[in-house]
Amino acid sequence: MITRMLSLRHTALAGLALWLLAPTAQAAWTLNMTPGISAMSREIYSLHMLMFWWCVGIAIVVFGFMIYSMVHFRKSKGAVADQYFLHSNRIEIIWTLVPVLILISMAVPAARVLVLTEDPVATELSIRVTGYQWKWGYEYLDTGVTVVSTLSRDSNRARQLGSGIDPYSVPNYLLSVDHPLVVPAGVKVRVLITAQDVIHSWWVPALAIKKDAIPGFINEAWFDIDADKTGTYRGQCSELCGRDHGFMPIVLEVKSKADFDLWLKAQRDALKQPAATTASATTTTPTG
Amino acid sequence: MATTDSAAAAHDDHDHKPHGFWNRWLTTTNHKDIGTLYLVFSCIMFFIGGSFAMLIRAELFRPGLQFLDPALFNTMTTMHALVMIFGAIMPAFVGLANWMIPLQIGAPDMALPRMNNFSFWILPFAFTLLLSTLFVPGGAPAGGWTMYPPLVLQTGNALPLMIFAVHLMGASSILGAINVIVTIMNMRAPGMTLLRMPLFVWTWLITAYLLIAAMPVLAGAVTMLLTDHFFGTSFFNAAGGGDPVMFQHIFWFFGHPEVYIMILPAFGIISEIIPTFSGKPLFGYDAMVYATASIAFLSFIVWAHHMFTVGMPLSSELFFMLSTMLISIPTGVKVFNWSTTMWRGSVSFEPPMLWALAFLFLFSIGGFSGLMLAIAPADFQYQDTYFVVAHFHYVLVTGAIFAIMGAVYYWLPKWTGHMYNMALAKWHFWLSVVFVNVLFFPQHFLGLAGMPRRVPDYATQFTDWNMVSSIGGFGFGLSQLLFPYLIWQCSRGGIKATGQVWESARGLEWELPSPAPYHSWAEAPSMATLAHGAPSHEVDS
Numbered sequence: 001m002i003t004r005m006l007s008l009r010h011t012a013l014a015g016l017a018l019w020l021l022a023p024t025a026q027a028a029w030t031l032n033m034t035p036g037i038s039a040m041s042r043e044i045y046s047l048h049m050l051m052f053w054w055c056v057g058i059a060i061v062v063f064g065f066m067i068y069s070m071v072h073f074r075k076s077k078g079a080v081a082d083q084y085f086l087h088s089n090r091i092e093i094i095w096t097l098v099p100v101l102i103l104i105s106m107a108v109p110a111a112r113v114l115v116l117t118e119d120p121v122a123t124e125l126s127i128r129v130t131g132y133q134w135k136w137g138y139e140y141l142d143t144g145v146t147v148v149s150t151l152s153r154d155s156n157r158a159r160q161l162g163s164g165i166d167p168y169s170v171p172n173y174l175l176s177v178d179h180p181l182v183v184p185a186g187v188k189v190r191v192l193i194t195a196q197d198v199i200h201s202w203w204v205p206a207l208a209i210k211k212d213a214i215p216g217f218i219n220e221a222w223f224d225i226d227a228d229k230t231g232t233y234r235g236q237c238s239e240l241c242g243r244d245h246g247f248m249p250i251v252l253e254v255k256s257k258a259d260f261d262l263w264l265k266a267q268r269d270a271l272k273q274p275a276a277t278t279a280s281a282t283t284t285t286p287t288g
Numbered sequence: 289m290a291t292t293d294s295a296a297a298a299h300d301d302h303d304h305k306p307h308g309f310w311n312r313w314l315t316t317t318n319h320k321d322i323g324t325l326y327l328v329f330s331c332i333m334f335f336i337g338g339s340f341a342m343l344i345r346a347e348l349f350r351p352g353l354q355f356l357d358p359a360l361f362n363t364m365t366t367m368h369a370l371v372m373i374f375g376a377i378m379p380a381f382v383g384l385a386n387w388m389i390p391l392q393i394g395a396p397d398m399a400l401p402r403m404n405n406f407s408f409w410i411l412p413f414a415f416t417l418l419l420s421t422l423f424v425p426g427g428a429p430a431g432g433w434t435m436y437p438p439l440v441l442q443t444g445n446a447l448p449l450m451i452f453a454v455h456l457m458g459a460s461s462i463l464g465a466i467n468v469i470v471t472i473m474n475m476r477a478p479g480m481t482l483l484r485m486p487l488f489v490w491t492w493l494i495t496a497y498l499l500i501a502a503m504p505v506l507a508g509a510v511t512m513l514l515t516d517h518f519f520g521t522s523f524f525n526a527a528g529g530g531d532p533v534m535f536q537h538i539f540w541f542f543g544h545p546e547v548y549i550m551i552l553p554a555f556g557i558i559s560e561i562i563p564t565f566s567g568k569p570l571f572g573y574d575a576m577v578y579a580t581a582s583i584a585f586l587s588f589i590v591w592a593h594h595m596f597t598v599g600m601p602l603s604s605e606l607f608f609m610l611s612t613m614l615i616s617i618p619t620g621v622k623v624f625n626w627s628t629t630m631w632r633g634s635v636s637f638e639p640p641m642l643w644a645l646a647f648l649f650l651f652s653i654g655g656f657s658g659l660m661l662a663i664a665p666a667d668f669q670y671q672d673t674y675f676v677v678a679h680f681h682y683v684l685v686t687g688a689i690f691a692i693m694g695a696v697y698y699w700l701p702k703w704t705g706h707m708y709n710m711a712l713a714k715w716h717f718w719l720s721v722v723f724v725n726v727l728f729f730p731q732h733f734l735g736l737a738g739m740p741r742r743v744p745d746y747a748t749q750f751t752d753w754n755m756v757s758s759i760g761g762f763g764f765g766l767s768q769l770l771f772p773y774l775i776w777q778c779s780r781g782g783i784k785a786t787g788q789v790w791e792s793a794r795g796l797e798w799e800l801p802s803p804a805p806y807h808s809w810a811e812a813p814s815m816a817t818l819a820h821g822a823p824s825h826e827v828d829s
Binding site for chain 1: 354438527566570597606621627634653657733743745748
């Protein structure tokens with residue numbers, strides 16, 4: 001009984017915490033970068049915050065000095081200019097060397113994370129990403145499973161010039177597709193990125209991956225999503241690629257390893273049946 | 289000083305201005321007239337480019353497409369950039385160089401006056417070509433001002449027009465740069481050694497070298513686009529054995545020095561204004577010159593930080609990250625020296641100083657976001673988002689444009705002979721500085737939250753900050769209408785300006801009466817005998 005009450009209390013507390021955190025979490029999302037869903041994305045987020053706080057600190061010192069000079073030495077207060085305070089080698093050396101030290105303290109963690117991002121070894125799954133004007137193609141290498149991912153129909157209707165459809169009435173306006181990219185959590189996945197026509201760029205903020213998709217080139221990136229971060233994550237093409245550049249979103253559906261294996265098996269089975277409909281090679285559940 | 293004034297005034301009576309409008313302006317070889325032409329041209333382009341920006345902000349006011357087809361939206365972003373960079377900012381600096389360099393170094397004119405006329409009159413043709421693309425079949429260029437292939441090769445009939453326009457702009461810039469270098473190297477008054485030149489002259493000298501080094505690279509890049517499109521070459525076509533990324537390397541090898549071409553003269557202007565309104569010479573003059581030269585050198589070895597997401601080898605990414613971070617050192621030295629110039633000074637807040645102070649704060653904000661962008665792994669998140677848009681508008685609008693505004697308010701009495709309407713000038717400043725932050729600061733949030741740049745429409749969670757940004761944009765755009773009105777008013781009359789104009793102004797240009805006579809320094813001034821002629825960093829006792 002007591003344990004049940006305790007667990008009830010826990011649930012209530014957790015619910016309260018969630019309710020309190022949810023709006024702030026959403027507000028933070030519109031002001032700051034997302035920490036993302038992988039160890040790598042959190043590394044990059046920390047680097048971003050480290051740089052941000054350095055900049056805030058430097059700004060307080062430098063702007064403080066400027067404001068003090070402007071206010072304290074203002075002519076209207078009767079300040080008289082000191083005509084002999086014109087140069088000082090010692091000061092010049094100090095404000096050259098101190099920034100050098102600050103830069104070194106920034107460069108070391110930055111270089112460490114950069115090296116980590118370029119480590120696509122020991123991956124268990126490879127997916128080829130191909131950019132087209134204006135959609136994404138995904139191919140699970142060595143399985144024959146392919147997915148073509150285009151802007152969802154309701155977003156596409158609403159985004160036409162003068163459609164008269166309120167974008168707020170469309171769920172995930174401009175960030176939903178007909179067939180999302182399904183990936184497993186807790187598995188190191190390699191993506192091989194290329195393009196068919198012009199240069200695109202494949203960007204999923206939650207993974208902190210942005211890599212250009214270039215015709216004739218194959219770029220490489222990797223991610224390893226936390227096992228508990230299943231769900232839907234959204235991104236967009238981020239290299240101007242023509243008229244509908246703003247309308248080729250990326251939707252990532254993260255499944256647990258077991259669910260993913262089931263999904264992939266279903267796709268492969270569907271491929272084997274010649275009688276399957278045209279949509280058979282792709283998932284049939286559109287995500288909103 | 290009095291004798292200089294009356295002697296110049298007597299000379300003023302027979303200053304041999306050409307008669308007739310066309311004779312005066314079309315065939316002029318006078319550095320002041322050509323400077324005026326450049327500045328008026330730049331102002332017109334500023335408003336044309338600004339009107340494109342107004343359309344962009346109107347479309348982005350709320351989600352959904354209201355006014356512009358996506359293709360037309362892309363045209364607007366592309367043309368806004370090309371017009372503002374090549375039509376507004378660069379010609380404004382060349383106009384200021386034409387007006388002020390001969391006055392500041394005691395030269396009667398630019399060294400190559402006919403070439404000077406030619407380099408200006410190329411520009412109206414270049415921009416007629418560029419703007420005419422708005423009316424050609426297939427639409428105007430819409431692939432971004434960076435002109436990346438293969439996308440840019442999908443441009444219709446506008447492609448060759450744009451490329452020829454870029455060639456013309458480049459030719460004009462190179463000719464202008466040659467003129468600046470020859471003038472500074474050969475026509476300084478006796479006694480004005482290199483390290484006694486005003487900082488504006490120094491920064492322009494270095495900028496001119498950057499122009500000569502960078503513009504031909506751009507010309508080469510666009511020529512290869514032209515042959516790829518029309519003559520079957522495959523410089524950038526992977527299917528023909530070419531390399532689309534090579535274009536980006538070549539473009540940014542031009543493009544990064546170009547960024548400094550647009551900011552070094554601004555540094556020079558700020559280095560003139562802050563000492564004048566602090567009542568004492570510039571702090572650390574030598575360090576300022578060396579810092580400028582260091583920035584110019586570094587500008588040639590950082591280009592690939594514009595392309596961190598392109599898939600470079602790790603070693604290249606490391607090199608370009610570290611070299612980019614280095615730039616903050618000489619830039620920091622400049623900011624510290626400007627700030628220290630005010631220290632133990634006597635600071636007053638006339639309009640030019642207001643713009644210079646706003647530059648100091650807001651350009652620094654652009655510097656901070658620049659430092660963040662230098663960090664390659666973090667740049668994977670920032671690249672091609674509104675965070676970058678916010679960054680480069682802080683350095684180009686509140687950096688370059690604010691410095692140009694400050695320069696005009698600083699030297700306008702010298703040009704027209706009248707003081708301008710101070711109250712209205714302060715209104716122009718305060719409206720601009722408030723609205724420019726409402727316009728660009730929220731774009732940092734949009735970028736971090738995940739909004740890509742160059743999109744005509746966006747997901748609904750980006751609405752609030754886009755609305756704020758658009759309101760700031762309309763406010764900033766409308767406030768700028770005060771500027772040409774104020775200049776027109778000042779050119780028609782007003783309180784007579786003295787030769788020195790500002791109480792603590794130093795330098796040869798303030799030795800001349802206001803307005804500066806049509807032909808000035810026919811006889812080179814002697815540095816020893818002038819009341820205010822000592823370079824701005826030296827104490828005259």
